Amino acid sequence: MANFRDLALKYVLSEDEPAQRQIVEAAAKEIDSARANSTVVGNWAASVQQWISPASAGDDDVEDGEDGASGNILTRAKALSFLAGTLEALDRATLKTDQVLRLIGFFGAVFSYDHKAGITASAKALRQLYAMKNFRPDMAAKIIEDVCKLKEDFRLQTASTRLEIYELILSLVEDSSISSELQYHYGQSCGFVVDLLQLCQAERDPKNLMIWFKILAVILADYPQSPEVTEQIFKAFSAYFPISLRSSATPTAVTPDDLKGAVRSCFAAHQRLAPLAFPFLIQKLDQGDAITVAVKVDILKTIEACITQYEHPQNSVVPHMDKIWNSLKYEVRNGEVKETIDATLHVLRAIANKLNGSEPSGLKSYIDLVFKDCRDDLGSPTYTKQAGLLLVTVISANVRAYILENANLVGCIRQNLAQSKSPSHTKDLVLLLNSVLKERQKLIKTRKTEDEEQLKNETLTHLSSLFHEVYLPIWTKNISSPDTGQVDVLRQVVQGLDALVGQQVLRADGQVMLLCSRTTCSDICKLLTRILVKGLALSSNDNAATDSALEDDCVVALRNIVMNYGDGFPELMSGVRAEIRRRDWVTSSQYSLDALKDLVSRLAFIGCSEIPSNNALDVPSTRPYSPLQHFITLVAASLDLFPLAVPRDESVKEPLANSYLICVIHGAMLYFRDACAARHKPETLSARSSSDNNWLQEFEALPGDWLQQLDSADEATDEKLYSLTGDEPEVYRQFLRLSLFTLRCLYQRAASGTQPPWSDRILGQLANIAGLVVRSLDEKLQSLCNLAREAFNHFSAQTISPNKPRSELLTFGILEGLWPGAMVDLYKPGGVAETLLCDASDIGPPRAAIGAILANKHKGGPSTPDPESQTIKKVLEFWGNQIKEATTSTTTANPEAFTALNNIAMHIFAGAIARQDKNVANLVVPVIHEAISSEHANGEIVARSAGTLVRVGSSELLSSENHGVVRRLYKQWIYNILVKSLYRDVLPTADQDPARSGRHTTAILSIVSECPFKVYEEDLEPLSRLLITALNRPARGSEGLSSGLQTAASALQVLNEILANEPTTLEGHLEAVINGAVAVYGECSPKNKVSSSKSMVQCRKLVLQLLGALPQKFEERHLLSSSRKLQRMLALACGDPVRELRAVARQARANWEKLV
């Protein structure tokens, strides 16, 4: 006993929670070890007596404010919480039944006499006792009775105390064994509920309310009760509706939505509430404008929850159906707020779904009710849309509703279409018809097994006749010379046709097929194809509608149609081919060319942006199905049509029409790749970008016009292509195979062809296609097919000289997409890479790019003396010598020839720099340093092009997509070894030759302007001085205007970058920066006759951007002195001949105006 008393005392005196826990654990251990010996338990219970007895006598008489009394209350509360804590720590099986009963009696009694101190602890203790193994359900009634004795004092308790009690009650009522005991004890009168309602009627705390509503929901759902009790409970929770939450200084975790959800679950707890809930909610809704949108949505969601959760809809929902409908229909018919309209439609849909499971008459009478009210509205243009929305929502709720009434609705729409009041009325009606079709598509797609029987017996004549009886007549009526309203109707018709062809039906044998017959599908295709090729027949004088919305809709519709009706695409293509062939493309107008350009990108989109499905039709197709069929058809047609125009006379400008045919092929590949990517994960596809077979070898056995043969064949000639379904990832592999075949075909034709039609423009396009195809293949397949060799052979039997200028573009295309691992053969000593790279004779842009690729994409590691590294070392040495020679030789310089040569050298260096090749430091950097220090005229050219060294690494050429080897910090690296040492030579104080320091400045700025800010962040001080010198350099004319401007532009670019990242660096130099920038602007001024050049415009833009950003970065005091001058200048700049610059100038002017 003494032991427990000590523990109790320690507990009461302790303020520390962990210490208190230790104490109660010690007490619990004591009881556990004595196996709940009654003496021990008695002692334990009596240990708190000293705090209980005296207080209980005098507590009620003592005022709260008195110290002694409040002290008593506190210690008493603590003493009781010692007992509760011990119970919590006690083993659940220790206490015996009689002990549990006695303890319940003890703690229950606290609710009657100790309202100030004991409630929290007692509630906690009772919860622990409920959890004891020897707790018997009949004890629950006693607990509830005791708790209810609190009566009025309940609301005086703190919120956390009340929370304990709520949690106690919730755990009791949720227990199924207690529930049956309570039902037995109280019967239908549910007396304890009435007491609870009285006890908790004034609750306001959100956290407590959440549990209180849960208790009510449980009682409503699990306890049979008399209608009177139900009504009382209903009153208790409906009084809170609609519930909201005031913002409070001490926010709880409960949100208004939680509270709304809790009240809603009370409403929806049991169908017994239906006669009370529906009239109540509808009455709230009918208050009209008096309620806010949020409340309205809350009411609607609550009605929806009731409908969805009430069972026996025949008795719960049906009796209130009329009232709900009559109240809700106006929310849609006259409603304007999207949220309420959506919530209302959800309710209406919920009713239809609820009635779906009941007797058919219920659903039918509901839909009839909706029809009766909406039918007339369809005839009125003002309400067509809303009525349509209501009808479609209701009938598309489930398959049964749809099958019951869709024919009726379609009939109704057709009737109104015949008497349409205006084009916009027609549009709304067609839109409604389209929705009926689209909803049907959704229902079929998401059908369940139980729906299938109904779908098999569906009547379909009213749908299958839609094209000829509804859509076509409307189309014919409006197509002749459509105005805006009629175009809207036509657009709806197009979308309707799209939905119509997509309709599937379930045949009696369970097979799915298209609703429309083959002839109907074909007619629809022809109709829309006419719109597609219309542009070819028009000329610029026809003043065709500028709005291409109808054509765009046709394109999307055709894409979906040919996806469903596979034979549509060959039909479309044969129509388009005939139209294209009919015209002369040698001397075609720009207008026709634009039309052709639109047409080709649309064809690629229609045919290849979706993988066609294999749908059954009334008359089976003569062609075998393949998911790649459209791709084959499109590519074969383009290859067949090429070249469209071969001018007899060389002087005629190159016909662009040929290029557009190549565009189709490129577009088809891009779209088909996307279509595959949309269906499968990237890793699934990348696993399919390989093969164990050498595809090129397989192609040897195929005829040159294989694709054309595949396109025209009536039977499957390639098993791999025709055994696939659209969903298999294998489609991607076959697509790559066909793409490679196409590429091979084009390369072979181009390599042996002459110009025209194989112009540089087209060869460039082929290179792009080659890049796309080759980079999609994995390293293994690239090596297997030896594509590195084909880069130079161009898929021909005989080797083509890599130096043939026209073939360089083709070579570039393949090299661009190769993996380093697939290029090993090229780097053998004396091999192609070495021969090609160590050749300074033939020069052109592709050569530079090829150089960059070859210098970059090889497998060689940083340390091993592998052949690749050796080759590249030789190459770097070769070009280093070339540069050295050109900048030191005494022969007269030919700047143009050296510029081209230097360009190749720089690209090769850049390729090596991007991969941080170890040879760069000793073979390239010294050469560049020497070249830009030399007085030779070529030194200036080297300095100007130094930016190339950095730029190439971040260009598309060496992107990761093209498998370039680019180190992350290569810019930092080259900056450190190449640029840093140059700073000391260019500072204005240095005793230097000004021309030489000028070249150094040019080189530094050329490189720095290509680097991110972080790279040169450390050198801002010398750099900013250098920038100002560059801007204010008076001798710009002497170096040639272009060169001087380039340096100025680089300086401006860097200044803009510094301004964005570290403006304070410029604070001391602002005036110099502004003066320099204004001077540059003056030189590039629009008044200058040669100012049209792009570089000058660029310079002006950079100046305006720089000046415009200053007021945002600096305080007024730094800028005021220049403000007037700049505002004048910027006002003039607002009249710049280039539109984009005017916009920049206006922005800058506005920024400066804010200063004053």
Next chain:
Amino acid sequence: MEKAALDNADPTILSVSQLPSRRQKNGAARHGPASKYDHLISPRQSGPWDLSSSVSSWSSDEDEGDEDLAIEPLDEQEIYDLISPISDPEHPHTLGQLSVVNLPDIHITPSRGNTLNTVLVELTPTVNHCSLATVIGLAVRVRLEKALPPNFRIDVRMKEGSHAQDDQVNKQLGDKERVAAALENDQLTRVLNKMMETCA
């Protein structure tokens, strides 16, 4: 402002897509469903192999390339783009959406050349008794003064017959001193600034 005080409580409003824009004029910039890859597949002389076509290169000034930097003189559409996003002082819509500013009612004379030009903007108030016509006119004037170079003379007037007192309003808007005086008024300046918030 209360609903009852509106001069025109229910004006006709155009959607943004119905307003005249440069894109509609320029057929080349198509934005249909099939235009996703137009930039990639359109035939060009240059490509990734031709690195000299990048911006920092200065060797090829005559390149086709960057269309944004082409020379295009200031035209009526540009003036329209400047003033149509000004908000109406009464409605949460722009002057373009309310058809107060219309493209055909903007005239630049002489249409080309660097000498002195005149921009004439004729406004159409939504109702002919609109009391805010002067404020709208002032806003248009201020916007153009801040955005056009000094060689442009700005003339803002009410379209003939569109306003009951168009003579008076025009007189007010044409009087430089009255305009300057109006801009001294803080409250008016606040209204104007509010109206221009929607201008980019």
